[in-house]
Amino acid sequence: MKEFGYERPAHPTDALAMIAGVAGARFLGGGTNLVDLMKLGVETPAVLIDVTALPYDFVTDDADGGLRVGSGTRNSDLAAHLAVRRRYPALAQAVLAGASGQLRNMATVGGNLLQRTRCPYFQDVTKPCNKRVPDSGCPARDGEHHNLAILGGSDLCIATNPSDMAVALAAFDAVVFVEEPAGPRAVPIADFYRLPADEPQRETTLEPGALITAVALPALPWAANSRYRKARERASYSFAIGSVAVALDVADGMVRDVRIALGAVAPIPWRAYRAEQSLRGQPATEVAFREAADAELEWAQPLRDNRYKVPLVRNLMVRTLIELVQAS
Amino acid sequence: MPERVATLSPIRLSVNGREYQLELDHRTTLLDALRENLDLTGSKKGCDHGQCGACTVMLDGRRANACLIFAVAAQTHDITTIEGVGAAGNLHPLQQAFIDHDGLQCGYCTPGQICSAVAMLAEVEAGWPSAVTPDVAAGPVDLDESETRERMSGNLCRCGAYVNIVAAIQDVVG
Ligand SMILES: Cc1cc2nc3c(=O)[nH]c(=O)nc-3n(C[C@H](O)[C@H](O)[C@H](O)COP(=O)(O)OP(=O)(O)OC[C@H]3O[C@@H](n4cnc5c(N)ncnc54)[C@H](O)[C@@H]3O)c2cc1C
Ligand code: SF4
Ligand code: FES
Ligand code: FES
Numbered sequence: 321m322k323e324f325g326y327e328r329p330a331h332p333t334d335a336l337a338m339i340a341g342v343a344g345a346r347f348l349g350g351g352t353n354l355v356d357l358m359k360l361g362v363e364t365p366a367v368l369i370d371v372t373a374l375p376y377d378f379v380t381d382d383a384d385g386g387l388r389v390g391s392g393t394r395n396s397d398l399a400a401h402l403a404v405r406r407r408y409p410a411l412a413q414a415v416l417a418g419a420s421g422q423l424r425n426m427a428t429v430g431g432n433l434l435q436r437t438r439c440p441y442f443q444d445v446t447k448p449c450n451k452r453v454p455d456s457g458c459p460a461r462d463g464e465h466h467n468l469a470i471l472g473g474s475d476l477c478i479a480t481n482p483s484d485m486a487v488a489l490a491a492f493d494a495v496v497f498v499e500e501p502a503g504p505r506a507v508p509i510a511d512f513y514r515l516p517a518d519e520p521q522r523e524t525t526l527e528p529g530a531l532i533t534a535v536a537l538p539a540l541p542w543a544a545n546s547r548y549r550k551a552r553e554r555a556s557y558s559f560a561i562g563s564v565a566v567a568l569d570v571a572d573g574m575v576r577d578v579r580i581a582l583g584a585v586a587p588i589p590w591r592a593y594r595a596e597q598s599l600r601g602q603p604a605t606e607v608a609f610r611e612a613a614d615a616e617l618e619w620a621q622p623l624r625d626n627r628y629k630v631p632l633v634r635n636l637m638v639r640t641l642i643e644l645v646q647a648s
Numbered sequence: 649m650p651e652r653v654a655t656l657s658p659i660r661l662s663v664n665g666r667e668y669q670l671e672l673d674h675r676t677t678l679l680d681a682l683r684e685n686l687d688l689t690g691s692k693k694g695c696d697h698g699q700c701g702a703c704t705v706m707l708d709g710r711r712a713n714a715c716l717i718f719a720v721a722a723q724t725h726d727i728t729t730i731e732g733v734g735a736a737g738n739l740h741p742l743q744q745a746f747i748d749h750d751g752l753q754c755g756y757c758t759p760g761q762i763c764s765a766v767a768m769l770a771e772v773e774a775g776w777p778s779a780v781t782p783d784v785a786a787g788p789v790d791l792d793e794s795e796t797r798e799r800m801s802g803n804l805c806r807c808g809a810y811v812n813i814v815a816a817i818q819d820v821v822g
Contacts, residue, residue, distance in 0.1 A: 321675045323673070324653070324655060325653030325654055325655060325674070326718070326721070350716075350717075351717055351721065352698055355717070356698060356716060359697065366653060367653055368674075368718075373724075396710075396771075399777070400771075402785075406785045409784050412784045413779070413784055416777065416781075416784070417779045419698075419802075420698075420701065420801055420802025421764065421771065421799055421802050422701060422704055422712050422713045423698055423713060423802065425707075425712050555797075555798075555801070556797075
C-alpha cells in the first residue's frame, strides 16, 4: 500500500479546503470499501480526509413530510431508525440485506452511495479494465461476467453497481445533497449516477472533490407499502445477483401508482420506468405484473453467462408486486 | 496543510479500558496494531478484507471489522477485544456457552464469533430488525434460530461449527 496522510476535520469548510488543497486527497467514510481497495492497490490516495467527525450523523423529519438522512449516518442506524422502518420499509430492508452486522456498523450513507463495482477485473490491478485504466480494455465481456449488467452497459464497460441501499433510494426518488467547489447542489438520484457510455471511469455526475452531506427522502405516504427483495448466491453476507425495490399504491384492485427499481442488473440502480408506466391504471393482477416486467426486460442485452438474470429479476418483480397487493 | 504530508502519527488507542500511546504508519490497520504492537493476539486475521469476521472487535460497544479500519481512524473509540470480554476464571456467559455446546473446532474464528455475538445481543436488545425479520416496522424481535443465523452471518467458520455456535447463543438468550 502507498503511504498516505490523514486528516479528520470537524468542519465541512475545512474538509472542502483540504480536498481542494492536495492532489490525490480522498474522503474516508467507514472505510469498508476504500480501505479494501487501497489494500488491493486499486486506490492510491495521497491523503485521507476522514469525514466521520463532520456533523452529518442524523436522521430528521423534513418540513414536507419526508426524511433527511445525514451522509455520515451508519448503515445500521439508518436501518434501525423507526421512521425509516415505518415510512420507507424497503429502504430499511435493502440496507439490512447488505454486507454484515459488522460492516453495516462501519459503513456510512455517503460511502455506500459511492462504493465501487465488484467486477473482478476492476479489483485486480494485474488485469486490464476500462473503468480503472481508461482505454485498457474490458476483459469481462468475453470473460467472467455472470454478475454483470444486462441493462445500460456499453461496449466499454458492463459493470454493475453493487449497492442495495441505492436501489431503494432510486425507487423513492431520493435527493442527494452535495457541497462542490462551485457551491451546494441538490442532485436527484436519477441524475446522480452516470451510465458508462464512453467514459466508464466517471460513475457519477459529481464534480471532483464533491462532499456528500445528506440524502432526502421525499414524502410518499404509500411508500409504507414497499418491499426490497434480493437474490444472491448464498443466504446472507453476499452481494445481489438481482434485486428489486417496489412500492405499490393499490385501490379497488387497480394500480394507482407504483415505483420499481432493480439492482445488480445495470451500472446504476435501475429505475424500471417502463414497467411502472405500463402498470399505472391497470388491474393489480399477476398477468399485468408479468406484462410490466416484460416491458422493462424487453430491453435487456444479456451476455453468455448472465442470461439467468432476465427471468430472475422478472420473477422478483412479479412476486414482490403480488406480495404488496396482499399486504395492502 | 504542510508541504510534505506526514504519513505517520502519534496515535492514542483506548483498548479494554487501557490507554496506549503509539507512533504508527497510517497504513497500519487496527487489527495489525492490536496484534503486532499491543500484543493482543486474540483478534484474528482471516481474510483481511471484511469477508470473514475473524477480526471482529467492538468500537463503543458496536461490532466492527478491525481489518478495515486504520488505527489512526480508531482513536476516538473505546475498543473492546476478546481479551476485554472475559478471562480464564471470569468467563463471559457466551464464552461458557461456547465451551458447553462445543461451539468451535480449531477455534480460529471463535474470538470474532464471541465479540460479534456480544454486540449482536445488544442490537437485539435495542430492537434492531434484521434481513429475516418479517415486518421491519414492528417492535422488538424474538431471537429465534433463523434470526440468530442471519445476524451472525458476518462470521464465517471454516470448521463449520455453526450448529453448535447457534445453540450456544440460543442458550444464553434462554
Ligand atoms: C465483504 C463485504 C460484503 C459487502 N456486501 C455488500 C452487500 O451485500 N450490499 C451492499 O450494498 N454493499 C455491500 N458491501 C459494501 C458496503 O456496503 C460498502 O463498502 C459501504 O457501504 C461503503 O461505505 P463506507 O462508509 O465504508 O465507505 P468508504 O469505504 O469510506 O468510502 C467509499 C467511497 O465513498 C467516498 N466517500 C465516503 N463518504 C463520502 C462523503 N461524505 N462525500 C463524498 N465521498 C464520500 C470515499 O472517498 C470512497 O470513494 C460489502 C462490503 C464488504 C467488504
Ligand atoms: S466491466 Fe467495467 S469494471 Fe469490469 S473489466 Fe470491464 S471495464 Fe472494467
Ligand atoms: S480478517 Fe477482517 S473480516 Fe476477515
Ligand atoms: S472453529 Fe475453526 S474456523 Fe470456526
